[in-house]
Amino acid sequence: MSAPQSYGSILSGGIWSNNQMLVALLGLCPLLATTTSATNGLGMGLATTAVIVCSNGTVSLVRNLVRPEIRIPVFVLVIASFVTLVELIMQAFFYDLYQVLGLFISLIVVNCMIIGRAEAFASKNRVDRALFDGLAVGLGATLVLTTLGGLREFVGQGTLFHQADLLLGDWAKAISLSLGEDFQGALIAILPPGAFIGLGLMIALKNLIDQYAKRRAAARAVPAVRTDPSPA
Amino acid sequence: MMTKAKSILLSGVVLGAFAIGGVSLVAVTHGSVGERIADNQYQAMKRKLDTILPAEQINNDPLQDSLRVSARDLLGADATQVYRARHDESPVAVVLEPVVPDGYAGPIKLLVSVLHDGTLGGVRVVSHHETPGLGDKIEEAKSDWVLDFTGKSLTNPPLEKWAVKRDGGEFDQFTGATITPRSIVNAVRDTLLYVQQQGEALYQPVETETATIEGGQG
Numbered sequence: 001m002s003a004p005q006s007y008g009s010i011l012s013g014g015i016w017s018n019n020q021m022l023v024a025l026l027g028l029c030p031l032l033a034t035t036t037s038a039t040n041g042l043g044m045g046l047a048t049t050a051v052i053v054c055s056n057g058t059v060s061l062v063r064n065l066v067r068p069e070i071r072i073p074v075f076v077l078v079i080a081s082f083v084t085l086v087e088l089i090m091q092a093f094f095y096d097l098y099q100v101l102g103l104f105i106s107l108i109v110v111n112c113m114i115i116g117r118a119e120a121f122a123s124k125n126r127v128d129r130a131l132f133d134g135l136a137v138g139l140g141a142t143l144v145l146t147t148l149g150g151l152r153e154f155v156g157q158g159t160l161f162h163q164a165d166l167l168l169g170d171w172a173k174a175i176s177l178s179l180g181e182d183f184q185g186a187l188i189a190i191l192p193p194g195a196f197i198g199l200g201l202m203i204a205l206k207n208l209i210d211q212y213a214k215r216r217a218a219a220r221a222v223p224a225v226r227t228d229p230s231p232a
Numbered sequence: 233m234m235t236k237a238k239s240i241l242l243s244g245v246v247l248g249a250f251a252i253g254g255v256s257l258v259a260v261t262h263g264s265v266g267e268r269i270a271d272n273q274y275q276a277m278k279r280k281l282d283t284i285l286p287a288e289q290i291n292n293d294p295l296q297d298s299l300r301v302s303a304r305d306l307l308g309a310d311a312t313q314v315y316r317a318r319h320d321e322s323p324v325a326v327v328l329e330p331v332v333p334d335g336y337a338g339p340i341k342l343l344v345s346v347l348h349d350g351t352l353g354g355v356r357v358v359s360h361h362e363t364p365g366l367g368d369k370i371e372e373a374k375s376d377w378v379l380d381f382t383g384k385s386l387t388n389p390p391l392e393k394w395a396v397k398r399d400g401g402e403f404d405q406f407t408g409a410t411i412t413p414r415s416i417v418n419a420v421r422d423t424l425l426y427v428q429q430q431g432e433a434l435y436q437p438v439e440t441e442t443a444t445i446e447g448g449q450g
Contacts, residue, residue, distance in 0.1 A: 036364065070243045074250050081254030085261050092265035095272040156365065187365040 004125060007132060014136025021144040021199075022206050026113040031145060032195040034104045037157070039164045041149025042142065043097050046167075047086050047105055049138025052114050053131055054082040059122040060130030066123075075118045076109075083108045096166040113141065144202065151198050156189030281315065281327055284345040284354030284382075289324050290317045299438055306426040308333045308419060316435055323348045323435040326427060329358070332419040336411045337361040340370070344420060346427045351388075355381040355420055360412075367412035377404060377413070386424050394421040 005013075020026045027048070034044040058078050066074050087105045090098045098105070108114065117137055122130040154160050158179035164172035188194050274295065281294055294315035301312050308331035315327040325347045332340035340360040345353030355378050357370045369375040380403065386394075395401025396414045405413045427434065 066246060067239070067243050070247050073247055077247075077250045077254050081257050084258045088258070088261050088265055088269070091272065092268040095269075095276060099276070185365070190364040 004129060007129075010129065010133050011136045014133060014138075015140040015143065016206075019140040019144065019206075020113040020116065020137055021141055022203050024113070024116070026116055027111040027141065030104055030107055030111060031148065031199065032192060033107075034101060035145055035149040035152055035195055035198075036190055037153040037159075037163070038146055038150035038161045039097075039167055040100060041145035041147075042164075043094075043101050043167050044104060045138070045142025045145040047090065047101070048108055048111065048114070048141055048145075049135065050086050051079065051082045051108050052117060052138045052141075053134035054085075055079045055114055055118055056122040056130040056134035057127060058082075059118040060125060060127045063123045071119070071123060072115075075115050075123075079114050079118070080109050094167060100163075100166070113137065148195065148198050148202060151202075152189045152194050156185040156187060156194060158185050280343055280356060280358075281317075281345075284343065284356060285317050285325055285327065286347070286353065289319050291320065292316075292318045294327060299434065301430075301434075303426055306422040306429075307331070308339070308422075314434055317345075318435070323432075325353050326434050327353075328423055328427070330419055330423045332415050334411075334415045334418075335360060335362060336367050336409070336415075337363065340412075340416065340419075342416070342419060342423075344423045346424060349385075350424070350428060351383055351385040352381050352420070352424070354379070355416075357416075362412050363409065366406065366409040369406050369409070370412060370416060375406075377406070378416075380404070381420055386421070386428060391421070394418075 014020075018024065021028075021031055030044055030048070035041045055075070055078050059075060062074070083106060086108070087098075090101075090105060117133060121133050125133070150160055153162065160177040161172065161175045162178070164176055186194075189198070277295060285294070294317045297316045297318070299314040299316065301307070301314055302310055303312065304310055307328065312331075313329045316323065317325045317327070325345050327343060327345040330342050330344060332342060338361040340362070341358040343356045343358050345355075347353050356372060357378060360368070360370065362368050362370065369377055372378055389402040393400075393402045394417060396403050396405040396410060396417055398405055398410055399414065401417065403413060403417045
Protein backbone atom coordinates (compact mmCIF):
# COMPACT_ATOMS: atom_id res chain seq x y z
CA MET A 1 0.00 0.00 0.00
CA SER A 2 1.23 3.46 -0.80
CA ALA A 3 2.10 6.01 1.84
CA PRO A 4 -0.91 7.41 3.71
CA GLN A 5 -2.51 10.44 2.16
CA SER A 6 -1.60 13.80 3.59
CA TYR A 7 -4.24 15.87 5.33
CA GLY A 8 -4.04 18.44 2.57
CA SER A 9 -4.78 15.96 -0.15
CA ILE A 10 -7.61 14.41 1.89
CA LEU A 11 -9.15 17.85 2.24
CA SER A 12 -8.80 18.86 -1.40
CA GLY A 13 -9.96 15.43 -2.51
CA GLY A 14 -13.09 15.55 -0.39
CA ILE A 15 -14.04 19.07 -1.35
CA TRP A 16 -12.89 19.30 -4.94
CA SER A 17 -10.92 16.76 -6.94
CA ASN A 18 -12.80 13.71 -5.67
CA ASN A 19 -16.00 15.41 -4.56
CA GLN A 20 -18.35 12.50 -4.00
CA MET A 21 -21.31 14.26 -5.50
CA LEU A 22 -19.76 16.09 -8.44
CA VAL A 23 -17.18 13.50 -9.43
CA ALA A 24 -18.36 10.15 -8.10
CA LEU A 25 -22.05 11.12 -8.43
CA LEU A 26 -22.86 9.26 -5.23
CA GLY A 27 -25.77 10.12 -3.00
CA LEU A 28 -27.98 11.36 -5.82
CA CYS A 29 -31.17 10.48 -3.97
CA PRO A 30 -30.82 13.04 -1.16
CA LEU A 31 -29.13 15.43 -3.56
CA LEU A 32 -32.09 15.52 -5.89
CA ALA A 33 -34.83 15.21 -3.30
CA THR A 34 -33.84 17.69 -0.61
CA THR A 35 -32.20 20.54 -2.48
CA THR A 36 -35.34 22.57 -2.99
CA SER A 37 -33.88 25.33 -0.85
CA ALA A 38 -30.50 26.37 0.49
CA THR A 39 -31.61 25.74 4.06
CA ASN A 40 -32.75 22.21 3.28
CA GLY A 41 -29.52 21.53 1.44
CA LEU A 42 -27.47 22.83 4.34
CA GLY A 43 -29.45 20.84 6.89
CA MET A 44 -29.16 17.67 4.86
CA GLY A 45 -25.44 18.32 4.31
CA LEU A 46 -24.76 18.79 8.00
CA ALA A 47 -26.74 15.68 8.92
CA THR A 48 -24.84 13.68 6.32
CA THR A 49 -21.53 15.07 7.57
CA ALA A 50 -22.33 14.07 11.13
CA VAL A 51 -23.15 10.53 10.02
CA ILE A 52 -20.13 10.16 7.79
CA VAL A 53 -17.68 11.42 10.43
CA CYS A 54 -19.11 9.05 13.04
CA SER A 55 -19.21 6.07 10.70
CA ASN A 56 -15.72 6.70 9.32
CA GLY A 57 -14.34 6.94 12.83
CA THR A 58 -16.05 3.78 14.02
CA VAL A 59 -15.18 1.78 10.93
CA SER A 60 -11.55 2.82 11.22
CA LEU A 61 -11.43 1.90 14.90
CA VAL A 62 -12.70 -1.60 14.28
CA ARG A 63 -10.96 -2.16 10.97
CA ASN A 64 -8.68 -4.88 12.34
CA LEU A 65 -11.48 -6.55 14.23
CA VAL A 66 -13.91 -6.99 11.39
CA ARG A 67 -13.28 -9.88 9.06
CA PRO A 68 -13.48 -9.02 5.38
CA GLU A 69 -16.46 -11.27 4.67
CA ILE A 70 -18.73 -9.50 7.13
CA ARG A 71 -17.45 -5.97 6.70
CA ILE A 72 -20.36 -4.75 4.55
CA PRO A 73 -23.10 -5.80 7.01
CA VAL A 74 -21.06 -4.30 9.82
CA PHE A 75 -20.74 -1.01 7.93
CA VAL A 76 -24.46 -0.99 7.29
CA LEU A 77 -25.18 -1.60 10.98
CA VAL A 78 -22.83 1.17 12.04
CA ILE A 79 -24.26 3.65 9.53
CA ALA A 80 -27.87 2.78 10.31
CA SER A 81 -27.25 3.26 14.03
CA PHE A 82 -25.73 6.70 13.52
CA VAL A 83 -28.46 7.79 11.14
CA THR A 84 -31.11 6.84 13.69
CA LEU A 85 -29.13 8.75 16.28
CA VAL A 86 -28.99 11.85 14.12
CA GLU A 87 -32.68 11.52 13.41
CA LEU A 88 -33.53 11.37 17.11
CA ILE A 89 -31.28 14.30 17.96
CA MET A 90 -32.78 16.34 15.16
CA GLN A 91 -36.29 15.59 16.38
CA ALA A 92 -35.28 16.67 19.85
CA PHE A 93 -33.42 19.86 19.01
CA PHE A 94 -34.39 20.96 15.49
CA TYR A 95 -37.98 19.81 15.35
CA ASP A 96 -39.11 22.33 12.75
CA LEU A 97 -36.32 21.41 10.39
CA TYR A 98 -37.02 17.77 11.02
CA GLN A 99 -40.56 18.31 9.80
CA VAL A 100 -39.15 19.56 6.51
CA LEU A 101 -36.37 17.01 6.05
CA GLY A 102 -37.84 14.18 8.11
CA LEU A 103 -38.36 11.58 5.47
CA PHE A 104 -34.96 12.06 3.90
CA ILE A 105 -32.91 11.80 7.06
CA SER A 106 -33.54 8.08 7.26
CA LEU A 107 -32.53 7.82 3.62
CA ILE A 108 -28.98 8.80 4.58
CA VAL A 109 -28.61 5.11 5.41
CA VAL A 110 -28.71 4.21 1.75
CA ASN A 111 -26.45 7.05 0.69
CA CYS A 112 -23.70 5.19 -1.17
CA MET A 113 -21.28 7.99 -0.40
CA ILE A 114 -21.10 6.96 3.25
CA ILE A 115 -20.59 3.25 2.77
CA GLY A 116 -18.25 4.15 -0.08
CA ARG A 117 -15.98 6.14 2.23
CA ALA A 118 -16.18 3.43 4.89
CA GLU A 119 -15.07 0.81 2.38
CA ALA A 120 -12.61 2.81 0.31
CA PHE A 121 -10.96 4.90 3.00
CA ALA A 122 -11.89 4.38 6.64
CA SER A 123 -11.33 0.63 6.62
CA LYS A 124 -7.75 1.16 5.43
CA ASN A 125 -6.61 4.20 7.39
CA ARG A 126 -5.88 5.38 10.91
CA VAL A 127 -8.67 6.92 12.96
CA ASP A 128 -7.44 10.51 12.71
CA ARG A 129 -7.25 10.33 8.93
CA ALA A 130 -10.60 8.56 8.68
CA LEU A 131 -12.28 11.23 10.81
CA PHE A 132 -10.69 13.98 8.77
CA ASP A 133 -11.70 12.30 5.54
CA GLY A 134 -15.28 12.10 6.78
CA LEU A 135 -15.20 15.78 7.58
CA ALA A 136 -13.72 16.71 4.20
CA VAL A 137 -16.13 14.55 2.22
CA GLY A 138 -19.05 15.78 4.30
CA LEU A 139 -17.97 19.37 3.76
CA GLY A 140 -17.74 18.77 0.02
CA ALA A 141 -21.22 17.26 0.01
CA THR A 142 -22.60 20.10 2.14
CA LEU A 143 -21.19 22.68 -0.25
CA VAL A 144 -22.75 20.97 -3.24
CA LEU A 145 -26.11 20.49 -1.50
CA THR A 146 -26.24 24.07 -0.28
CA THR A 147 -25.17 25.54 -3.62
CA LEU A 148 -27.63 23.47 -5.59
CA GLY A 149 -30.35 24.22 -3.04
CA GLY A 150 -29.59 27.93 -3.23
CA LEU A 151 -29.60 27.86 -7.01
CA ARG A 152 -32.94 26.08 -7.22
CA GLU A 153 -34.49 28.20 -4.49
CA PHE A 154 -33.33 31.45 -6.06
CA VAL A 155 -34.41 30.64 -9.60
CA GLY A 156 -37.61 28.87 -8.61
CA GLN A 157 -38.84 30.92 -5.71
CA GLY A 158 -36.85 34.13 -5.64
CA THR A 159 -35.55 33.61 -2.13
CA LEU A 160 -32.28 32.49 -0.60
CA PHE A 161 -31.89 30.82 2.79
CA HIS A 162 -35.62 31.16 3.35
CA GLN A 163 -36.49 29.77 6.82
CA ALA A 164 -32.81 29.49 7.70
CA ASP A 165 -33.80 30.38 11.27
CA LEU A 166 -35.28 26.88 11.62
CA LEU A 167 -31.77 25.49 11.39
CA LEU A 168 -29.48 28.18 12.70
CA GLY A 169 -31.56 30.14 15.16
CA ASP A 170 -33.08 33.59 14.98
CA TRP A 171 -29.96 35.43 13.83
CA ALA A 172 -30.21 33.58 10.54
CA LYS A 173 -33.22 35.68 9.57
CA ALA A 174 -30.60 38.25 8.60
CA ILE A 175 -29.19 36.05 5.85
CA SER A 176 -32.60 35.24 4.41
CA LEU A 177 -33.01 37.03 1.14
CA SER A 178 -36.16 37.59 -0.85
CA LEU A 179 -36.91 39.14 -4.20
CA GLY A 180 -40.36 40.01 -2.94
CA GLU A 181 -43.78 38.46 -2.85
CA ASP A 182 -44.59 38.99 -6.50
CA PHE A 183 -41.60 37.13 -7.89
CA GLN A 184 -42.86 34.42 -10.21
CA GLY A 185 -40.03 31.91 -10.32
CA ALA A 186 -39.20 29.36 -12.94
CA LEU A 187 -41.12 26.46 -11.49
CA ILE A 188 -38.91 23.92 -13.22
CA ALA A 189 -36.05 24.74 -10.87
CA ILE A 190 -38.03 23.49 -7.88
CA LEU A 191 -39.36 20.41 -9.64
CA PRO A 192 -37.18 17.29 -9.90
CA PRO A 193 -35.89 18.10 -13.42
CA GLY A 194 -34.47 21.31 -12.00
CA ALA A 195 -32.25 19.29 -9.73
CA PHE A 196 -30.82 17.31 -12.64
CA ILE A 197 -30.27 20.42 -14.73
CA GLY A 198 -28.70 22.29 -11.82
CA LEU A 199 -26.43 19.37 -10.98
CA GLY A 200 -25.43 19.06 -14.63
CA LEU A 201 -24.52 22.74 -14.74
CA MET A 202 -22.45 22.42 -11.57
CA ILE A 203 -20.55 19.41 -12.92
CA ALA A 204 -19.92 21.24 -16.19
CA LEU A 205 -18.64 24.27 -14.32
CA LYS A 206 -16.31 22.15 -12.21
CA ASN A 207 -14.92 20.43 -15.30
CA LEU A 208 -14.42 23.78 -17.02
CA ILE A 209 -12.46 25.09 -14.06
CA ASP A 210 -10.40 21.90 -13.94
CA GLN A 211 -9.63 22.11 -17.64
CA TYR A 212 -8.65 25.74 -17.34
CA ALA A 213 -6.37 24.97 -14.41
CA LYS A 214 -4.80 22.09 -16.30
CA ARG A 215 -4.09 24.26 -19.33
CA ARG A 216 -2.56 26.94 -17.16
CA ALA A 217 -0.37 24.35 -15.45
CA ALA A 218 0.73 22.88 -18.79
CA ALA A 219 1.53 26.31 -20.13
CA ARG A 220 3.60 27.11 -17.07
CA ALA A 221 5.44 23.78 -17.25
CA VAL A 222 6.81 24.43 -20.75
CA PRO A 223 7.52 28.13 -20.86
CA ALA A 224 10.43 27.77 -23.28
CA VAL A 225 8.29 26.53 -26.17
CA ARG A 226 5.92 29.44 -26.10
CA THR A 227 7.34 32.87 -26.45
CA ASP A 228 4.14 34.82 -26.30
CA PRO A 229 2.48 35.09 -22.89
CA SER A 230 -0.48 32.77 -22.66
CA PRO A 231 -3.80 34.53 -22.49
CA ALA A 232 -4.98 34.75 -18.93
CA MET B 233 -13.00 -27.98 8.77
CA MET B 234 -12.66 -26.93 12.34
CA THR B 235 -11.18 -23.62 11.36
CA LYS B 236 -14.02 -22.96 8.94
CA ALA B 237 -16.64 -23.55 11.62
CA LYS B 238 -14.67 -21.40 13.97
CA SER B 239 -14.40 -18.62 11.47
CA ILE B 240 -18.13 -18.65 10.79
CA LEU B 241 -18.81 -18.55 14.52
CA LEU B 242 -16.39 -15.70 15.01
CA SER B 243 -17.97 -13.69 12.22
CA GLY B 244 -21.37 -14.30 13.74
CA VAL B 245 -20.20 -13.15 17.14
CA VAL B 246 -18.63 -9.98 15.74
CA LEU B 247 -21.73 -9.16 13.72
CA GLY B 248 -23.93 -9.84 16.75
CA ALA B 249 -21.78 -7.60 18.90
CA PHE B 250 -22.16 -4.75 16.43
CA ALA B 251 -25.91 -5.25 16.29
CA ILE B 252 -26.13 -5.14 20.08
CA GLY B 253 -23.84 -2.12 20.23
CA GLY B 254 -25.86 -0.24 17.63
CA VAL B 255 -29.19 -1.02 19.22
CA SER B 256 -28.00 -0.02 22.69
CA LEU B 257 -26.66 3.26 21.36
CA VAL B 258 -30.00 4.06 19.76
CA ALA B 259 -31.92 2.88 22.83
CA VAL B 260 -29.88 5.03 25.20
CA THR B 261 -30.31 8.09 23.00
CA HIS B 262 -34.00 7.48 22.63
CA GLY B 263 -34.33 7.12 26.37
CA SER B 264 -32.65 10.44 26.98
CA VAL B 265 -34.34 12.55 24.31
CA GLY B 266 -37.66 10.72 23.99
CA GLU B 267 -39.43 13.03 26.40
CA ARG B 268 -38.11 16.08 24.62
CA ILE B 269 -39.34 14.76 21.28
CA ALA B 270 -42.80 14.07 22.67
CA ASP B 271 -42.84 17.56 24.11
CA ASN B 272 -41.82 19.04 20.74
CA GLN B 273 -44.63 17.19 19.02
CA TYR B 274 -47.09 18.35 21.66
CA GLN B 275 -45.95 21.97 21.38
CA ALA B 276 -46.04 21.93 17.59
CA MET B 277 -49.56 20.53 17.62
CA LYS B 278 -50.62 23.06 20.24
CA ARG B 279 -49.27 25.94 18.17
CA LYS B 280 -51.22 24.69 15.18
CA LEU B 281 -54.43 24.35 17.19
CA ASP B 282 -54.02 27.80 18.68
CA THR B 283 -54.12 29.40 15.23
CA ILE B 284 -57.52 27.96 14.39
CA LEU B 285 -59.25 28.08 17.76
CA PRO B 286 -60.61 31.10 19.63
CA ALA B 287 -58.01 30.77 22.38
CA GLU B 288 -59.58 33.38 24.66
CA GLN B 289 -62.79 31.36 24.93
CA ILE B 290 -61.13 28.11 25.85
CA ASN B 291 -59.94 26.99 29.22
CA ASN B 292 -59.27 23.30 28.69
CA ASP B 293 -56.47 21.58 26.83
CA PRO B 294 -57.99 20.19 23.63
CA LEU B 295 -55.00 17.90 23.14
CA GLN B 296 -55.81 16.16 26.42
CA ASP B 297 -59.49 15.98 25.59
CA SER B 298 -59.58 13.99 22.42
CA LEU B 299 -61.70 11.31 20.85
CA ARG B 300 -61.12 8.83 18.09
CA VAL B 301 -63.86 8.53 15.52
CA SER B 302 -64.31 6.42 12.43
CA ALA B 303 -66.08 7.71 9.34
CA ARG B 304 -64.21 6.82 6.20
CA ASP B 305 -66.79 8.27 3.82
CA LEU B 306 -66.69 11.78 5.23
CA LEU B 307 -63.33 12.05 6.95
CA GLY B 308 -61.21 10.01 4.57
CA ALA B 309 -59.56 7.70 7.07
CA ASP B 310 -60.52 4.75 9.22
CA ALA B 311 -59.55 6.59 12.36
CA THR B 312 -59.69 10.33 12.85
CA GLN B 313 -58.66 12.22 15.93
CA VAL B 314 -61.10 14.80 17.30
CA TYR B 315 -59.91 17.40 19.80
CA ARG B 316 -62.57 19.11 21.87
CA ALA B 317 -62.21 22.70 23.07
CA ARG B 318 -64.42 23.82 25.94
CA HIS B 319 -64.99 26.65 28.31
CA ASP B 320 -65.66 25.04 31.65
CA GLU B 321 -68.22 22.44 30.60
CA SER B 322 -69.76 24.23 27.63
CA PRO B 323 -68.53 23.21 24.20
CA VAL B 324 -66.62 25.77 22.11
CA ALA B 325 -65.20 23.91 19.13
CA VAL B 326 -63.95 20.61 17.78
CA VAL B 327 -60.81 20.14 15.74
CA LEU B 328 -60.67 17.21 13.35
CA GLU B 329 -57.84 15.75 11.34
CA PRO B 330 -59.50 14.61 8.14
CA VAL B 331 -57.56 13.15 5.23
CA VAL B 332 -58.22 14.28 1.68
CA PRO B 333 -57.95 11.02 -0.23
CA ASP B 334 -57.99 12.47 -3.74
CA GLY B 335 -55.21 15.03 -3.80
CA TYR B 336 -53.32 15.43 -7.05
CA ALA B 337 -50.31 13.52 -5.75
CA GLY B 338 -51.57 11.46 -2.87
CA PRO B 339 -53.48 12.09 0.31
CA ILE B 340 -53.50 15.50 1.98
CA LYS B 341 -53.81 15.79 5.75
CA LEU B 342 -55.87 18.66 7.10
CA LEU B 343 -56.63 20.21 10.43
CA VAL B 344 -60.17 21.61 10.52
CA SER B 345 -61.69 23.44 13.44
CA VAL B 346 -65.44 23.70 13.62
CA LEU B 347 -66.97 26.05 16.17
CA HIS B 348 -70.00 24.96 18.14
CA ASP B 349 -72.33 27.06 15.96
CA GLY B 350 -71.20 25.19 12.86
CA THR B 351 -68.87 27.80 11.36
CA LEU B 352 -65.27 27.05 10.51
CA GLY B 353 -62.67 28.28 12.97
CA GLY B 354 -60.02 27.62 10.38
CA VAL B 355 -58.46 25.08 8.07
CA ARG B 356 -54.75 24.22 7.84
CA VAL B 357 -52.85 21.78 5.70
CA VAL B 358 -50.72 19.49 7.82
CA SER B 359 -48.99 17.49 5.10
CA HIS B 360 -49.28 17.04 1.35
CA HIS B 361 -47.37 15.97 -1.74
CA GLU B 362 -48.77 18.49 -4.20
CA THR B 363 -46.65 20.00 -6.96
CA PRO B 364 -44.34 22.73 -5.69
CA GLY B 365 -45.31 26.10 -7.15
CA LEU B 366 -48.77 24.95 -8.24
CA GLY B 367 -50.73 22.83 -5.76
CA ASP B 368 -48.64 23.82 -2.77
CA LYS B 369 -50.42 27.19 -2.56
CA ILE B 370 -52.70 25.37 -0.13
CA GLU B 371 -49.96 25.89 2.47
CA GLU B 372 -50.50 28.88 4.67
CA ALA B 373 -46.85 29.81 4.19
CA LYS B 374 -47.25 30.03 0.42
CA SER B 375 -50.61 31.74 -0.05
CA ASP B 376 -53.66 32.97 1.83
CA TRP B 377 -56.02 30.63 0.03
CA VAL B 378 -56.63 28.32 2.97
CA LEU B 379 -57.53 31.27 5.21
CA ASP B 380 -60.66 31.90 3.14
CA PHE B 381 -62.33 28.98 4.84
CA THR B 382 -62.40 30.73 8.20
CA GLY B 383 -65.96 31.75 9.10
CA LYS B 384 -67.58 29.70 6.35
CA SER B 385 -70.29 27.17 7.18
CA LEU B 386 -72.74 24.83 5.47
CA THR B 387 -75.15 27.73 4.99
CA ASN B 388 -72.50 30.28 4.03
CA PRO B 389 -72.06 29.60 1.17
CA PRO B 390 -75.06 27.28 0.68
CA LEU B 391 -74.21 23.62 0.28
CA GLU B 392 -74.41 23.58 -3.52
CA LYS B 393 -71.90 26.43 -3.70
CA TRP B 394 -69.24 24.39 -1.88
CA ALA B 395 -67.07 23.95 -4.96
CA VAL B 396 -64.32 25.76 -6.80
CA LYS B 397 -65.37 28.55 -9.18
CA ARG B 398 -64.68 26.43 -12.23
CA ASP B 399 -67.37 24.03 -10.99
CA GLY B 400 -69.78 26.87 -10.34
CA GLY B 401 -68.93 27.27 -6.67
CA GLU B 402 -67.63 29.99 -4.38
CA PHE B 403 -64.02 29.02 -3.88
CA ASP B 404 -61.00 30.12 -5.87
CA GLN B 405 -58.86 27.62 -7.68
CA PHE B 406 -55.23 28.25 -8.63
CA THR B 407 -53.89 28.85 -12.09
CA GLY B 408 -52.71 25.45 -13.28
CA ALA B 409 -54.09 23.53 -10.33
CA THR B 410 -57.78 22.78 -9.95
CA ILE B 411 -57.69 19.25 -8.61
CA THR B 412 -55.99 20.17 -5.34
CA PRO B 413 -58.37 22.99 -4.27
CA ARG B 414 -61.38 21.03 -5.49
CA SER B 415 -60.53 18.03 -3.35
CA ILE B 416 -59.84 20.18 -0.30
CA VAL B 417 -63.12 22.10 -0.65
CA ASN B 418 -64.96 18.78 -0.84
CA ALA B 419 -63.13 17.41 2.18
CA VAL B 420 -63.84 20.49 4.29
CA ARG B 421 -67.50 20.35 3.30
CA ASP B 422 -67.64 16.67 4.24
CA THR B 423 -66.04 17.43 7.58
CA LEU B 424 -68.69 20.07 8.27
CA LEU B 425 -71.39 17.58 7.29
CA TYR B 426 -69.92 15.03 9.66
CA VAL B 427 -69.82 17.46 12.56
CA GLN B 428 -73.39 18.52 11.85
CA GLN B 429 -74.48 14.88 11.71
CA GLN B 430 -72.82 13.96 14.98
CA GLY B 431 -73.97 17.06 16.81
CA GLU B 432 -73.42 16.96 20.55
CA ALA B 433 -72.05 13.41 20.41
CA LEU B 434 -68.63 14.80 19.54
CA TYR B 435 -68.54 16.70 22.81
CA GLN B 436 -69.54 13.80 25.03
CA PRO B 437 -66.99 13.11 27.71
CA VAL B 438 -65.22 9.79 27.38
CA GLU B 439 -64.12 7.45 30.13
CA THR B 440 -61.25 5.84 28.28
CA GLU B 441 -58.86 7.28 25.76
CA THR B 442 -59.78 4.68 23.20
CA ALA B 443 -63.45 5.53 23.04
CA THR B 444 -64.78 5.57 19.54
CA ILE B 445 -67.86 6.70 17.74
CA GLU B 446 -68.90 4.45 14.91
CA GLY B 447 -71.01 5.45 11.99
CA GLY B 448 -71.37 8.52 9.86
CA GLN B 449 -73.41 7.50 6.85
CA GLY B 450 -72.58 9.80 4.01
